[in-house]
Amino acid sequence: MLRSGGLSPTDPLVARRRGNARLAAAVAGALALLAFLGRSSDPAAQRLNPEAPLTLGAALALTGNANLYGQDQRMGISLAQGWLEAQPHPRRVALQLEDGASDEPSAIAAFNLLIRRGVIALIGPTLSQQAFAADPIAQRQGVPVVAPSNTAKGIPQIGSFISRVSAQSSVIAPLSIDEALRREPTTRRVAVFFAQDDAYSTAKTAIFQKVLAARGLKPVSIQRTQLADNDFQNPITAALQQRPQLVVISAQAMDGGNLIRQLRELGYRGQIVVGNGLNTPNIYPICQRWCDGVLIAQAYSPELNTPVNLAFRRLFAEANQGRTPGQIAAQAWTAYQVVFEAIQRVQKRGGFEGLTLGEARQQLMKELLSGRYDTPLGPIRFRPDGEVVQGRFYVAKVRMDSTGRNGRFTLVREQELPEGTP
Amino acid sequence: MIDNGLLVQMILGALLGLSVYLPMAAGQLSLATPAFYAVGGTLAALLSTQGNAQSAISLWAVLGEMLLAGCLTAGLALLVGLPVLRLRGIYLAIATIALVEIVRVAILNLPFTGGAAGIFGIPQPFQKPFGYVLFSGALLAVCGWLFQRLEASRLGRSMAAIRDDELASRCMGIHTTRVKLTAFLASAVLAGITGVIAAHYLNTWNARQGSFDVAITTLAFVILGGSRSWLGPVIGGLLLTALPELLRPVGDLRLVLFGLVILLGPVFFPQGLITPALLERLGRWKP
Numbered sequence: 141m142l143r144s145g146g147l148s149p150t151d152p153l154v155a156r157r158r159g160n161a162r163l164a165a166a167v168a169g170a171l172a173l174l175a176f177l178g179r180s181s182d183p184a185a186q187r188l189n190p191e192a193p194l195t196l197g198a199a200l201a202l203t204g205n206a207n208l209y210g211q212d213q214r215m216g217i218s219l220a221q222g223w224l225e226a227q228p229h230p231r232r233v234a235l236q237l238e239d240g241a242s243d244e245p246s247a248i249a250a251f252n253l254l255i256r257r258g259v260i261a262l263i264g265p266t267l268s269q270q271a272f273a274a275d276p277i278a279q280r281q282g283v284p285v286v287a288p289s290n291t292a293k294g295i296p297q298i299g300s301f302i303s304r305v306s307a308q309s310s311v312i313a314p315l316s317i318d319e320a321l322r323r324e325p326t327t328r329r330v331a332v333f334f335a336q337d338d339a340y341s342t343a344k345t346a347i348f349q350k351v352l353a354a355r356g357l358k359p360v361s362i363q364r365t366q367l368a369d370n371d372f373q374n375p376i377t378a379a380l381q382q383r384p385q386l387v388v389i390s391a392q393a394m395d396g397g398n399l400i401r402q403l404r405e406l407g408y409r410g411q412i413v414v415g416n417g418l419n420t421p422n423i424y425p426i427c428q429r430w431c432d433g434v435l436i437a438q439a440y441s442p443e444l445n446t447p448v449n450l451a452f453r454r455l456f457a458e459a460n461q462g463r464t465p466g467q468i469a470a471q472a473w474t475a476y477q478v479v480f481e482a483i484q485r486v487q488k489r490g491g492f493e494g495l496t497l498g499e500a501r502q503q504l505m506k507e508l509l510s511g512r513y514d515t516p517l518g519p520i521r522f523r524p525d526g527e528v529v530q531g532r533f534y535v536a537k538v539r540m541d542s543t544g545r546n547g548r549f550t551l552v553r554e555q556e557l558p559e560g561t562p
Numbered sequence: 563m564i565d566n567g568l569l570v571q572m573i574l575g576a577l578l579g580l581s582v583y584l585p586m587a588a589g590q591l592s593l594a595t596p597a598f599y600a601v602g603g604t605l606a607a608l609l610s611t612q613g614n615a616q617s618a619i620s621l622w623a624v625l626g627e628m629l630l631a632g633c634l635t636a637g638l639a640l641l642v643g644l645p646v647l648r649l650r651g652i653y654l655a656i657a658t659i660a661l662v663e664i665v666r667v668a669i670l671n672l673p674f675t676g677g678a679a680g681i682f683g684i685p686q687p688f689q690k691p692f693g694y695v696l697f698s699g700a701l702l703a704v705c706g707w708l709f710q711r712l713e714a715s716r717l718g719r720s721m722a723a724i725r726d727d728e729l730a731s732r733c734m735g736i737h738t739t740r741v742k743l744t745a746f747l748a749s750a751v752l753a754g755i756t757g758v759i760a761a762h763y764l765n766t767w768n769a770r771q772g773s774f775d776v777a778i779t780t781l782a783f784v785i786l787g788g789s790r791s792w793l794g795p796v797i798g799g800l801l802l803t804a805l806p807e808l809l810r811p812v813g814d815l816r817l818v819l820f821g822l823v824i825l826l827g828p829v830f831f832p833q834g835l836i837t838p839a840l841l842e843r844l845g846r847w848k849p
Contacts (some may be wrong), residue, residue: 152842157714157792159845164706165835166798171569171702175695203817238810244771245571245766249807252567252691272682272766277567280689292679337670337769339679448687475844 150543182281183258193232194492196479197254199268199274200472204242205367208393208422210266213232213288216465216472217263219455224480231487232482239263241451244273251277258497260483261286261504263475268292269339275302282498284505288475289468291416292343295492296526301505303526305474305517307324307439308418309340311557313347316413316437319553320386320534321355329360333375333399335391336364344390344415352388360384360537364464369395372402380408387452397426404430411435419467421548429544433537435551440467440517441534443551448477449516464548465516482508528529566691568807570763573698575803577756578785579795580705584749586789587718588742589725591651593777594642597665598750600772601638602631602757604669607681607767611705619685621697624762628755635754636747643746647739650728662777669769684761694763701759702796705752709792712775721745731788786827788834791841798834 188194198217201210212239217323221235228453236257241247247270254262255277261284265274268290278285279299287295287304296302321327330352333344349366352359363375376399379387389396389402392512396418396553403406403412404427413435425514442453442464452473486507492500518532564572578595585592606627610619644656669675676682688694710719720741723731732738761767778803787798805823809816831837 154840154842155845157710157845159841159843160713160793160845161710162792162844163841164710167797167828168706169791171573171699174564174569175692175699178569179692202814212687239814239816244766246806248764249568249571252565253807253810256565268766269679269766269770272680274763276683276686276765280686294682298683318625335676339677339768342678437825446712475675 149426161196163246167169182255184501185279186258187494187496188500189331190490193234194260194483195234195236195258196476196478197251197259197262197264197481198235198245199240199250199254199262199264200237200499201270202239205392205394206242206266208420209289210240210242212420212422212466212468213264213472215287215456215459216469216474217476219452219459219469220473220476220480223451223455224477229480231483233483233490235476240270240274242267242270244270247271247274248277250274255281255283257438259283260497260501261479261508263288263472263479265290268295270296271302273297274297274384274523278302278478282501284479284501284508286475286479286508288472293340296523300526301377301501303508303522303528305478305515305520305528306471307528307533309344311349311440312437313344314437315533315535315553315555316435317348317351317355317388320411320413320435320439324385327385328357328412329382330357330386330388331363331379331382332359332362332390333363333365333372333379333391335367335369335395338367338392338417340370340417340540341367341390341392341415344417348388348390348413348415359388362451365391365395365399367392367395370398371522372399373406376403376406378407380406384408385410386413387411388413392417393420393423394398394426397423397431400434401427401430416467421466422465423538424540424547425545429540431538431547432510432540435552436536436538438467438534438536438549439530440470441536441554442466442470442549444516444518444532446514446518448495450515452516456558457489463546466549472511474517474520477515478505478511478513478520481513482511485511533557564804564808566695568804570691570694570698572800572803573702574756574760574763575694575780575783576702576799577698577705577752578780579787579799580709580792581749581753582780582784583789583792583795584745584752585742586784587725587792589728590647590745591655591741592658592746592749593655593781594639594661594746595749595753596772596774596776597658597781598635598639598753599757599760600662600665600669601635601771602628603761603767603842604675604681604757605631605634605754606758606761607673607684610685610762610771611683619687619762621687622778624687624758624843628758630762631754631758632751633663635750639747639750640743643743643750647742647746659774659777662772662774665719666769666772669772678770679766680766680770682766684765685768686765687762688730691763694759698759699726701755706792706796713792717744726735726815766838782824782832786824786831786834788831788836789831790838791836793841794834794836797836 540547786793
C-alpha cells in the first residue's frame with residue numbers, strides 16, 4: 141500500500157488528500173450541527189394561544205404524475221375554505237398548503253414540515269402509496285389525518301389518528317358493472333385492462349374481476365399496461381381479437397384517457413366501464429369525443445340537490461368558467477369541511493381552553509370521528525377506526541358536447557347502500 | 563430549516579451518490595444503483611413484516627437485514643457484473659438501465675412483494691428521526707473513512723489508473739476485470755444496505771423506489787458534486803436532496819428553480835462542485 145508519508149509534502153496528491161480530509165471534517169461538523177438544531181421537530185407541548193387561528197395543513201400532489209388530482213383537490217379545499225369562512229364560526233382556521241408531490245419521500249417531507257409548523261390536523265396525501273409512507277409519521281406524533289382521495293385497503297387501519305372521506309374502491313366498483321349488465325344483459329365476453337405498475341389500478345382491477353366472477357363472467361382477455369404508456373395498439377388489438385362486448389378499465393386519468401380514445405379509434409363499439417382513476421373532468425381533453433358513453437361509478441354526483449352541494453357547484457363553476465366539479469374536488473372540499481366543523485364544535489364547548497397543541501389534536505380527533513356531516517358527497521360519518529360511512533353512491537355516464545372538448549358526468553343511477561358495508 | 567427527517571433523506575442521498583461514484587471511479591458509467599437499492603429495500607420490507615405489523619424492531623435485526631442485503635446484492639452484482647462489465651461507456655449504462663428495469667418489473671410481479679401497492683407497515687427501529695440520523699450518519703462516516711483510505715490504497719490507485727486509461731493500466735499489470743468487478747460489487751453492497759435503512763425510514767416499500775428516475779437523480783448527485791473525489795457525490799447528494807425542500811418558500815416555481823440548478827450546475831461547474839484543484843488549495847491552506 142502506498143502511504144502518503146512516502147511522498148514529498150508538496151506532492152499534489154498529498155495536498156489533495158489533506159484537502160479532502162479537511163473538507164470531510166467540515167461536512168461532518170455541519171451535519172452534526174444540522175442534526176442537533178433539527179432535533180425538536182414538533183411543537184406539541186406548547187400551549188395553544190386562545191386568540192390565534194388554528195392551522196390546518198394540506199399536503200397535496202401539485203407536481204408529479206398525480207398532479208391532475210392534486211390541482212382538483214387544491215380547488216376543492218380553497219373553495220371550501222372560502223365558503224366556510226363566510227359562515228359564522230367561533231374559531232378562526234388558517235390553511236397551509238404544501239406540495240406533497242407524487243412520491244413517498246416528498247409526502248413525508250411535506251408532513252414533517254407541516255407538523256413542525258404546528259398544524260392541528262392534516263389533509264392528504266393524494267396517493268394511497270404516499271399515505272402508507274407519510275401517515276405513520278402523523279400517527280406517531282398524534283396528528284389527525286383526513287385523507288381526501290386514498291381508496292386503497294387498510295389506510296384508516298394505519299392508526300387511530302388516520303381517517304378518510306374517500307370510500308374504499310370495493311364499495312363503489314360493483315355498481316358500474318351491474319349498470320353495464322343491466323343495459324346489455326346478453327353480455328358474455330368481457331375484456332379487462334389495467335395499469336400493472338399502479339397500486340390503485342391493480343387493487344381496482346382485482347375488485348372488478350371479483351365482481352365479474354360473481355356475475356358468472358370470465359374475462360376473455362386481460363391486458364396489462366403501464367402508467368407511462370401512450371401507445372396501446374398492441375394490447376387493444378390482442379383484446380379486440382376476442383370480440384369483447386364489454387371493456388373494463390382500471391387506470392389513471394392520463395393513460396386511461398388515451399386507452400379509451402385508442403380503443404374507439406381501433407373500432408371498438410361496445411360498452412366501457414372505468415374505475416375511479418378516471419373520475420375527473422380532466423379526462424375530457426385527453427379522450428375528447430371518444431369519452432362519450434363511458435360508465436363510471438362515483439361517490440359523488442354533481443346533481444345531488446342539497447344546499448351544500450349547490451353552493452359547491454356554484455362556487456366551482458364561478459372559479460372554472462362554468463365547469464361542473466368532479467369527485468376528487470368534492471372529496472377535498474369534504475375533507476376540509478369535516479375538520480373545520482369538528483374544530484368549531486370543540487371550540488363551542490370550550491374544548492381548546494388551556495390545552496397544549498398535542499392535547500388539542502387528540503380532542504379534535506375524538507370529535508372528528510363522533511360527528512355527522514352534511515357534505516357535497518351527501519350525509520357522511522366515520523366508523524370508530526376512521527373509515528368513512530357514506531350511504532349513497534352513483535353511476536354516471538360521460539356525455540361530451542358537440543365540440544368534443546368539454547363534457548360532463550350525467551347521473552344514470554343512484555343507489556343507497558346499507559350502512560356498514562365494508 | 564432542515565429537520566431531522568429531511569437530514570435522513572439527505573444522508574441516504576449521499577450514500578446512493580457514493581454507490582454511483584464507486585464504478586465511476588474505475589471509469590465505468592453504471593446506473594445499476596437503484597436496482598440494488600430496490601433489492602435491499604424489498605428484502606428488509608419482507609423480512610421485517612413477517613411478525614406483527616407495526617411493532618418495533620431491534621437494531622440488531624436491522625443490522626442482520628443489512629448483512630443479508632449486502633450478501634444478496636453482492637451475489638447479484640457478481641452474477642450480473644461478469645458479463646455486463648465487458649461493455650464500456652454508453653453500452654454499459656444501457657445494460658445497467660435494463661437491470662434496473664428487470665428488477666423493477668420483477669418486484670412488481672412477484673407474488674410475495676405486494677404488487678404495485680408494495681409492502682407497508684414496516685416496523686421502526688427508532689421512534690424519532692434523530693435515531694435514523696445517528697444510524698445513517700454513522701454509516702456515512704464509516705464509508706467516508708473507507709473511501710479516504712481507498713484513494714491512497716493499491717485498489718484505489720488501480721481504479722484511478724483504469725479511469726484514466728484502461729489499456730495502459732492493463733499493460734502495467736493491473737487486473738482490470740477484477741478491479742472493475744470489485745468496484746461494481748462494493749457499489750451494489752452500499753446501495754443494498756442503504757435500501758434497508760430507506761425501507762424502514764419510509765415505512766413502506768414498492769417497485770417505484772428503484773426506478774429509472776432514481777438512476778438519473780443519483781447520477782445527478784455525482785455530476786453536480788464532482789466525480790474526481792468521494793466528497794463530490796456526498797456533497798451533491800446532500801445538496802440535491804435538500805434543495806427541493808429548501809425551495810418550498812418559492813411555491814409553485816420551486817421545481818423550475820431546481821431544474822435550473824441541475825441545468826446550470828454543469829455549465830458553471832463542468833467538473834462538479836468539488837474539483838481536484840479546490841481540494842489541493844484546501845490542502846495547502848495554512849491558517
